[in-house]
Amino acid sequence: MGEGDTIWAPSVLPHGTLGTLSHLPQLQFGRRMESKVSEGGLNVTLTIRLLMHGKEVGSIIGKKGETVKKMREESGARINISEGNCPERIVTITGPTDAIFKAFAMIAYKFEEDIINCMSNSPATSKPPVTLRLVVPASQCGSLIGKGGSKIKEIRESTGAQVQVAGDMLPNSTERAVTISGTPDAIIQCVKQICVVMLESPPKGATIPYRPKPASTPVIFAGGQAYTIQGQYAIPHPDQLTKLHQLAMQQTPFPPLGQTNPAFPGLDASPPASTHELTIPNDLIGCIIGRQGTKINEIRQMSGAQIKIANATEGSSERQITITGTPANISLAQYLINARLTSEVTGMGAL
Numbered sequence: 246m247g248e249g250d251t252i253w254a255p256s257v258l259p260h261g262t263l264g265t266l267s268h269l270p271q272l273q274f275g276r277r278m279e280s281k282v283s284e285g286g287l288n289v290t291l292t293i294r295l296l297m298h299g300k301e302v303g304s305i306i307g308k309k310g311e312t313v314k315k316m317r318e319e320s321g322a323r324i325n326i327s328e329g330n331c332p333e334r335i336v337t338i339t340g341p342t343d344a345i346f347k348a349f350a351m352i353a354y355k356f357e358e359d360i361i362n363c364m365s366n367s368p369a370t371s372k373p374p375v376t377l378r379l380v381v382p383a384s385q386c387g388s389l390i391g392k393g394g395s396k397i398k399e400i401r402e403s404t405g406a407q408v409q410v411a412g413d414m415l416p417n418s419t420e421r422a423v424t425i426s427g428t429p430d431a432i433i434q435c436v437k438q439i440c441v442v443m444l445e446s447p448p449k450g451a452t453i454p455y456r457p458k459p460a461s462t463p464v465i466f467a468g469g470q471a472y473t474i475q476g477q478y479a480i481p482h483p484d485q486l487t488k489l490h491q492l493a494m495q496q497t498p499f500p501p502l503g504q505t506n507p508a509f510p511g512l513d514a515s516p517p518a519s520t521h522e523l524t525i526p527n528d529l530i531g532c533i534i535g536r537q538g539t540k541i542n543e544i545r546q547m548s549g550a551q552i553k554i555a556n557a558t559e560g561s562s563e564r565q566i567t568i569t570g571t572p573a574n575i576s577l578a579q580y581l582i583n584a585r586l587t588s589e590v591t592g593m594g595a596l
Contacts (some may be wrong), residue, residue: 320347353429388446406435418455548578
């Protein structure tokens with residue numbers, strides 16, 4: 246291949262719970278294929294995106310930005326962290342493949358170091374795996390999974406890492422989360438194999454990238470009115486949320502025993518219930534549940550939804566939350582759960 250040749254290679258992207266979205270196609274797929282030969286053959290320049298929550302981002306940045314500066318200098322990769330007061334942030338790593346794998350290794354080992362430090366203050370004896378979440382265009386996920394799951398099984402067996410491709414696309418995007426967990430070495434080998442698949446199977450059509458939503462201000466409800474907390478004061482919230490709260494209360498499909506829902510003109514007194522599922526990182530589930538379940542009970546009462554939290558499963562870094570109710574119940578429950586997450590991640594205190 247001559248010096249002037251160009252090959253179109255895809256962006257490889259990384260996961261997570263909460264965005265203004267640009268519906269423009271993602272213009273990151275055009276990557277220059279260098280003629281230089283590296284350890285893995287041709288040294289391709291590409292982009293990987295990781296989805297991280299607040300504590301993970303803080304770990305990567307380090308005190309006064311020293312950790313991320315060191316990672317940039319030692320790996321030679323460009324590492325950018327999305328702006329905004331969001332419970333989740335996108336970490337974009339761009340560069341030649343060897344630089345990307347170095348940066349990835351540094352992040353994986355930093356997360357393992359964090360786990361070891363946490364365990365020194367914890368009675369837990371078994372070390373949890375390092376977990377990273379990639380964001381990948383949905384059109385490439387079929388190639389990653391392979392016919393009958395053959396490709397993903399091959400990656401798991403050859404690297405020793407656990408790999409899970411989310412069934413649903415991330416909100417307001419055409420991307421899916423790919424969660425990788427294991428030892429740092431297993432994760433690095435796994436990412437290398439995923440990159441090969443992404444390069445061999447470019448995305449089809451335009452990709453609408455996932456952008457985490459900005460954090461919402463904590464909210465309380467009293468007397469049928471929604472209030473946002475600003476400093477030490479409760480400020481009446483815009484009408485939309487108050488209406489949503491009132492609608493959720495009117496349409497609660499699970500009335501207390503012995504009671505029935507009052508009929509409202511123009512409203513079905515018992516709209517059909519539907520179900521929505523969320524996944525929450527294990528280290529944030531406590532802020533949703535609260536001491537002796539106080540917070541989750543408050544969210545159930547405020548939203549009128551039934552909320553079930555699945556038991557922790559071995560080897561998983563996430564817990565599943567199932568919300569059942571009318572669309573209004575579910576929307577309000579999601580809003581309140583996200584507000585709890587935000588207050589935890591940004592240190593804004595309890596709702």
